[in-house]
Amino acid sequence: MKIGELSRSTDTKVTTIRFYEEIGLLNRPARTASGRRTYTTGDVERLNFVRNGRRLGFSIEEIRSLIALASEPNRDCGEAMTIASCHLAAVEERLEQLTALRDELAVMSRDCDRQRIADCRVIHTIARPVGSPISIGLSPARAGRAMSCEGHATAREASSAASSRLRRSAFRSE
Amino acid sequence: MKIGELSRSTDTKVTTIRFYEEIGLLNRPARTASGRRTYTTGDVERLNFVRNGRRLGFSIEEIRSLIALASEPNRDCGEAMTIASCHLAAVEERLEQLTALRDELAVMSRDCDRQRIADCRVIHTIARPVGSPISIGLSPARAGRAMSCEGHATAREASSAASSRLRRSAFRSE
DNA sequence: CTTGCTTCTACAGTGACTGGAGATTGTAGG
DNA sequence: CCTACAATCTCCAGTCACTGTAGAAGCAAG
Numbered sequence: 001m002k003i004g005e006l007s008r009s010t011d012t013k014v015t016t017i018r019f020y021e022e023i024g025l026l027n028r029p030a031r032t033a034s035g036r037r038t039y040t041t042g043d044v045e046r047l048n049f050v051r052n053g054r055r056l057g058f059s060i061e062e063i064r065s066l067i068a069l070a071s072e073p074n075r076d077c078g079e080a081m082t083i084a085s086c087h088l089a090a091v092e093e094r095l096e097q098l099t100a101l102r103d104e105l106a107v108m109s110r111d112c113d114r115q116r117i118a119d120c121r122v123i124h125t126i127a128r129p130v131g132s133p134i135s136i137g138l139s140p141a142r143a144g145r146a147m148s149c150e151g152h153a154t155a156r157e158a159s160s161a162a163s164s165r166l167r168r169s170a171f172r173s174e
Numbered sequence: 175m176k177i178g179e180l181s182r183s184t185d186t187k188v189t190t191i192r193f194y195e196e197i198g199l200l201n202r203p204a205r206t207a208s209g210r211r212t213y214t215t216g217d218v219e220r221l222n223f224v225r226n227g228r229r230l231g232f233s234i235e236e237i238r239s240l241i242a243l244a245s246e247p248n249r250d251c252g253e254a255m256t257i258a259s260c261h262l263a264a265v266e267e268r269l270e271q272l273t274a275l276r277d278e279l280a281v282m283s284r285d286c287d288r289q290r291i292a293d294c295r296v297i298h299t300i301a302r303p304v305g306s307p308i309s310i311g312l313s314p315a316r317a318g319r320a321m322s323c324e325g326h327a328t329a330r331e332a333s334s335a336a337s338s339r340l341r342r343s344a345f346r347s348e
Numbered sequence: 349c350t351t352g353c354t355t356c357t358a359c360a361g362t363g364a365c366t367g368g369a370g371a372t373t374g375t376a377g378g
Numbered sequence: 379c380c381t382a383c384a385a386t387c388t389c390c391a392g393t394c395a396c397t398g399t400a401g402a403a404g405c406a407a408g
Contacts, residue, residue: 013366019365020365037387048301048303057275066300075291077286078288080286080294081286081288092276109259117244117248120254122240126230127223127226176354176355177354189398193397209357233394353404354403355405359399362395367392368389370389375385376382376383378381378382
């Protein structure tokens with residue numbers, strides 16, 4: 001099985017597979033005479049394990065530990081349980097934060113009367129002094145495929161946010 | 175007001191303030207003769223705006239747009255509303271994903287009988303073929319201050335994950 | 349004068365990929 | 379056999395939103 005087929009059968013991009021190999025999450029596969037990677041069904045299982053782990057939100061390092069544990073069938077599974085329940089607790093905390101966030105966003109959207117910026121509830125809510133103690137670790141706007149939110153932020157004149165972040169200092173004062 | 179005071183009064187790290195300046199989210203402040211940045215109350219407001227926006231999960235680019243909008247009080251606020259409600263929709267989607275995730279994690283933790291790895295429900299759940307269509311964009315384990323989940327993943331022997339990711343190929347096969 | 353704090357610049361690192369350049373290999377059709 | 383095109387290869391830079399470090403300089407108090 002070549003990398004393309006592995007990619008298709010695990011719904012993982014080719015570059016991601018190579019990345020997993022580089023960081024040691026996948027074993028280095030055998031190569032053909034011309035240097036192409038060849039995979040076995042064991043590799044498919046392993047990659048599925050990694051992908052499921054990621055889908056469940058485990059970090060690469062957590063998955064690395066879980067793989068190591070999985071390869072010792074006679075060990076006590078306490079450590080795996082610790083990783084899982086710890087992660088569960090983290091997810092529950094983020095759920096709470098995200099719920100609070102959603103409520104705040106919903107209020108500000110609901111209350112805005114859609115008139116002038118000067119009276120805009122959205123702008124005013126964000127502009128208020130550093131208020132409520134909700135401090136969130138949300139990584140925002142990764143959005144991806146599901147949302148059609150593109151183009152609102154970038155469309156104005158930051159369109160040339162081309163390459164280096166150092167070049168982005170086309171900043172505009174108020 | 176020097177950068178340290180601005181940092182304290184907005185609960186923002188000094189390095190973050192300088193970062194915001196570099197990318198043009200904050201105006202370049204005046205400097206003392208020796209080159210220290212000096213800030214005004216206007217800068218405090220602006221930084222609060224940015225911080226509140228971030229806390230609400232808006233991206234830097236969205237905040238950039240919102241700042242531009244906020245500086246034109248007589249404009250229609252439709253665009254601000256679009257950004258906000260679009261973001262709200264994204265947050266709601268993530269909430270759903272995260273809830274599904276939590277349920278899955280809860281089941282696997284609950285059902286594990288804490289015996290041998292070979293029977294561990296956690297391991298088996300992750301090892302199953304690429305199943306349910308939940309595809310999540312969660313960035314995991316950023317965790318930070320609130321959780322005490324450190325050391326489970328990194329403690330084993332990846333402790334020398336020192337500098338370059340290229341050096342991390344101390345990979346172990348199964 | 350010395351100690352210790354703050355601030356400065358410049359740059360590398362994080363996590364988990366993603367994308368591109370430029371080269372090579374494999375395969376199918378003409 | 380030649381040509382097109384797809385798949386693969388390596389290498390490296392970019393993403394996002396910061397965070398941290400090194401090494402130098404400034405500043406106030408004892």
